[in-house]
Amino acid sequence: MLLLNLGTPDGTSYWPMRRYLKEFLSDERVIEEPKWKWWPILNLVILTVRPSRKGRDYATIWNNEKDEGPLKTISRSQAEALGARLADHPQVIVDWAMRYASPSTESRIRALQERGCERILLVPLYPQYAAATTATACDQAFRALMKMRWQPAVRVAPAYHDDPTYIESLARSTTASLAKLDFEPERIIATFHGMPQRYFEAGDPYHCHCMKTSRLLRDKLGIAPERWLTTFQSRFGNDPWLQPYTDMTVERLAKEGTKRLALVAPGFSADCLETLEELDGENRHIFEANGGERFAYLPALNDSPEGIDVIEAIVRRELMGWV
Numbered sequence: 001m002l003l004l005n006l007g008t009p010d011g012t013s014y015w016p017m018r019r020y021l022k023e024f025l026s027d028e029r030v031i032e033e034p035k036w037k038w039w040p041i042l043n044l045v046i047l048t049v050r051p052s053r054k055g056r057d058y059a060t061i062w063n064n065e066k067d068e069g070p071l072k073t074i075s076r077s078q079a080e081a082l083g084a085r086l087a088d089h090p091q092v093i094v095d096w097a098m099r100y101a102s103p104s105t106e107s108r109i110r111a112l113q114e115r116g117c118e119r120i121l122l123v124p125l126y127p128q129y130a131a132a133t134t135a136t137a138c139d140q141a142f143r144a145l146m147k148m149r150w151q152p153a154v155r156v157a158p159a160y161h162d163d164p165t166y167i168e169s170l171a172r173s174t175t176a177s178l179a180k181l182d183f184e185p186e187r188i189i190a191t192f193h194g195m196p197q198r199y200f201e202a203g204d205p206y207h208c209h210c211m212k213t214s215r216l217l218r219d220k221l222g223i224a225p226e227r228w229l230t231t232f233q234s235r236f237g238n239d240p241w242l243q244p245y246t247d248m249t250v251e252r253l254a255k256e257g258t259k260r261l262a263l264v265a266p267g268f269s270a271d272c273l274e275t276l277e278e279l280d281g282e283n284r285h286i287f288e289a290n291g292g293e294r295f296a297y298l299p300a301l302n303d304s305p306e307g308i309d310v311i312e313a314i315v316r317r318e319l320m321g322w323v
Contacts, residue, residue: 001092001121001315002108003079004137005270007100008069012059017051023100029136032199054273061276072098074270077303078125078311085312089323093117099137106144112152119153119322123315125269127166128209129159130195157318161209162216165313169306170213170266171220177298178262185262185296187227187253190214192267193274194232194241207242213266233283234274250283254290261287264298269307271300 009020233246280297301307
């Protein structure tokens with residue numbers, strides 16, 4: 001079993017950041033632009049300026065003890081916790097990999113094969129399907145398989161945006177996080193990673209998956225519709241992205257008089273730059289700079305018992321007939 005997530009740079013200095021951003025932003029699933037148009041923009045502009053700036057952002061959340069990004073720390077812990085949950089099936093090996101940077105998908109597929117695995121379940125840890133996340137993770141795995149003379153049998157776990165265990169775990173985690181606050185939020189924002197609007201118009205189901213997750217979570221929590229908003233974050237470039245935008249919504253709410261605000265990010269299976277630095281850092285600053293007083297980011301499921309409940313439920317279902 002191979003858990004797949006996005007990736008994290010190997011360091012926060014210029015060259016590790018540049019390598020990571022080059023691999024990420026060269027992915028045609030992520031940037032759907034003609035190569036002749038995108039190559040000079042990426043190589044002559046973005047990769048000259050962006051690595052240093054993003055490196056400073058990563059430095060604010062870096063796990064200095066392990067010298068790695070939090071996504072790598074959490075992904076490793078998720079795999080270890082899942083392996084312990086599946087102790088009743090000693091023939092099952094749990095591993096993890098990243099789409100970008102290390103440990104690479106190809107290296108872990110080969111490692112599993114070398115350990116005798118003849119069947120591999122790929123588990124992209126993206127609750128809502130998107131071509132730029134789920135599909136590119138699978139693409140990378142399939143590229144590795146294309147190089148193998150003796151391929152293992154492969155399954156891919158589907159997106160789980162409306163899975164009952166996922167919604168229940170989100171609700172329990174959100175309730176517990178809200179209970180720890182010393183204030184009651186006037187409004188709660190469910191924020192998802194954005195994508196260009198034209199990707200949605202081309203047929204990507206991501207927006208629909210996000211809206212359904214948000215609705216099911218709100219219903220499960222019993223929160224009134226007027227207290228709950230759904231927004232999209234992390235836009236990049238000048239094209240219109242899915243709206244409403246998280247940062248602009250946070251600013252608007254603060255200016256309209258909202259004093260107490262909480263953000264939850266159901267689309268992230270593990271906390272990373274987009275949640276720890278962008279949501280808990282940048283958006284906190286936006287809210288407070290425009291009149292807001294109390295702000296909270298509610299943690300992702302991560303390697304919590306609720307988070308592992310979700311992954312375990314998915315893999316036990318997808319392993320049926322194999323174990």
